[in-house]
Amino acid sequence: MPSPKKVVIIGLDGANKTTARLVGIDTELHDFISTIPPYTPPSWTSILTGVNPAKHGIIGWQKVDLERNKVSLFTSLDVKYPRLSEILDIANLKSVLINLPMTYPFNGIRKRENTIIISDWAAPKQAIFPQKLEEKYREYLIDPPHEWAKYGKKEYPRRVKEYTETRMNLYYDLLERDDWNLYFIVFSETDWFSHIFPEILEGENTHIVTPTFKLIREFIETAKSMADFLFIVSDHGFEVKNKVFYVNEVLAENGFIRYNKTKARIVNIIKNNVPKEILNKVLTKAGKSASVVSYIAQKADAFMVEPANWGIYVRDKSQTPKVKNALKKYDEIFDVIEFKLLHKGPYLKRMPDLIVIPKKGVEFSHELKGKITEKTCKGDHEIHGVFSVYGEQVKEHIEFEKLPRVYDIVPTVLHIFGLPILGDIDGKVLGEIFEETSEFAKKKPKYVDLSYYGIKQEKINQKHFKKLIKII
Structure with a gap:
């Protein structure tokens, strides 16, 4: 017993x-x-x-x-x-x-x-x-x-x-x-x-x-x-983060995301799919907006939705090596690894295709800001x-x-x-x-x-x- x-x-x-x-x-x-x-x-x-x-x-x-x-x-x-x-x-x-x-x-x-x-x-x-x-x-x-x-x-x-x-x-x-x-x-x-x-x-x-x-x-x-x-x-x-690295801006710079930089107003489909009271809690805690998430989930070839999960989703899987090589060029990134090489299990399909690991002191953001990096001082994971x-x-x-x-x-x-x-x-x-x-x-x-x-x-x-x- x-x-x-x-x-x-x-x-x-x-x-x-x-x-x-x-x-x-x-x-x-x-x-x-x-x-x-x-x-x-x-x-x-x-x-x-x-x-x-x-x-x-x-x-x-x-x-x-x-x-x-x-x-x-x-x-x-x-x-x-x-x-x-x-x-x-x-x-x-x-x-x-x-x-x-x-x-x-x-x-x-x-x-x-x-x-x-x-x-x-x-x-x-x-x-x-x-x-x-x-x-x-x-x-x-x-x-x-x-x-x-x-x-x-x-x-x-x-x-x-x-x-x-x-x-x-x-x-x-x-x-x-x-x-x-x-x-x-x-x-x-x-x-x-x-x-x-x-x-x-x-x-x-x-x-x-x-x-x-x-x-x-x-x-x-x-x-x-x-x-x-x-x-x-x-x-x-x-740890204390002293730099923000805008991952989706990098993907845009490399041709995986196309957006009109003069238009900040983007259709926000996520709010139609996620209960507002929950979304507000998640986004308030993360300090992130949902608008970019909505846009990139609809339009992009490769994109980050949730910065803290370090994940990149790639629409055409044959493009995964190309996305990986593009990201590895940046000094703020420690490594880029295919998710399937990190974890094994029956639910790989619902996981990101790539995991991007930041260097010490670097925080990721999914925002489209028109710039690659920015100074900051905040705590993060x-x-x-x-x-x-x-x-x-x-x-x-x-x-x-x-x-x-x-x-x-x-x-x-x-x-x-x-x-x-x-x-x-x-x-x-x-x-x-x-x-x-x-x-x-x-x-x-x-x-x-x-x-x-x-x-x-x-x-x-x-x-x-x-x-x-x-x-x-």
């Missing part, structure tokens, strides 16, 4: 070692390698599934359909690989998921009878599953303060603190229930502050974030006292997140043979619960974290080869999960 351990995963969205220490993480902090690209939607989905974007199907917030010239939004329904909570649900273990991207709408999580879910900041509304809990917690399901420009930089930190204080009532109440086995919560406040106040990434003006980070630290200490294992992870890191773990059976000093990755959380947690690990998972059990005398160090992980059952990945369902559980 599965072990009745209690595992807490605290997600600090976008935290690097500087911001994690500002929160108050006082144990060993290790680098934690993000997905490529190091971006919120694919990375958190990989942390929750243990597989790469080509297997789980998520590469960003926006989904590009070249055949229909359509840009829409990814949702929970687009996640094509079993989540950790779904596996635990089949094993009659209970989970709480709070603020995790790609978990709304709730019916996109196919196994959820033993799961409580709170929607993340990008959901069209703040909601909770099961719905019977809505009335009890309605006053705490407030919207996050995304319109920071409206508040101003002086007012915004106070608004974030008020939001966090209010939501904490809900977080603590669910934590103090005695019937969960997995409690997984993401605090996005670290990411929001890092975007808007890049100076904190260099240890300056940290008083701005102290009140909010103190609330998060207190929550972590409470969770630590209730968990057998507590993991702290971030989906990606952050970087591949090195953070990893830390607490527990009585955890080593005081951990040395990893290879740096832990976003794919490693699921197999490690399943190993703790004594459950089999899906054979095509991309991560590994982080055996280095366990004391050598502990039960977890002594027992070998159990892997299940899906081909043994003749099961195709996209057809995994409840019946197949039950089959897996029976072999324990």
Whole structure:
């Protein structure tokens, strides 16, 4: 039978070692390698599934359909690989998921009878599953303060603190229930502050974030006292960017995008395809306009839709090498790699054709600005997140043979619960974290080869999960 351990995963969205220490993480902090690209939607989905974007199907917030010239939004329904909570649900273990991207709408999580879910900041509304809990917690399901420009930089930190204080009532109440086995919560406040106040990434003006980070630290200490294992992870890191590189302008310069530079007004088809309330949240956070996205999705031969996912879509695949060579000429670009060489899985068709990796300090933009680069000073994503773990059976000093990755959380947690690990998972059990005398160090992980059952990945369902559980 599965072990009745209690595992807490605290997600600090976008935290690097500087911001994690500002929160108050006082144990060993290790680098934690993000997905490529190091971006919120694919990375958190990989942390929750243990597989790469080509297997789980998520590469960003926006989904590009070249055949229909359509840009829409990814949702929970687009996640094509079993989540950790779904596996635990089949094993009659209970989970709480709070603020995790790609978990709304709730019916996109196919196994959820033993799961409580709170929607993340990008959901069209703040909601909770099961719905019977809505009335009890309605006053705490407030919207996050995304319109920071409206508040101003002086007012915004106070608004974030008020939001966090209010939501904490809900977080603590669910934590103090005695019937969960997995409690997984993401605090996005670290990411929001890092975007808007890049100076904190260099240890300056940290008083701005102290009140909010103190609330998060207190929550972590409470969770630590209730968990057998507590993991702290971030989906990606952050660094200060000093240059903006306009990728679509470069593609236009090389003949892959044709547009009239004298006309700034472009038909905006994206707003017809994406619910306005969601689009506004995504674009407000990213600081990007949708007009160029709409235009290029209709007209261009090669284009970037979502700068933070580093992706280039190429309409005529035979032109991919030509696009790649054109981009590699620019000093701001570290490398250009075909997506299929980075990730393997059945959902390559919904992925970009190329991944463009920026040099340190360079931020991408999809805007058509009439220029290639521009100076800036802001925080943006970087591949090195953070990893830390607490527990009585955890080593005081951990040395990893290879740096832990976003794919490693699921197999490690399943190993703790004594459950089999899906054979095509991309991560590994982080055996280095366990004391050598502990039960977890002594027992070998159990892997299940899906081909043994003749099961195709996209057809995994409840019946197949039950089959897996029976072999324990």
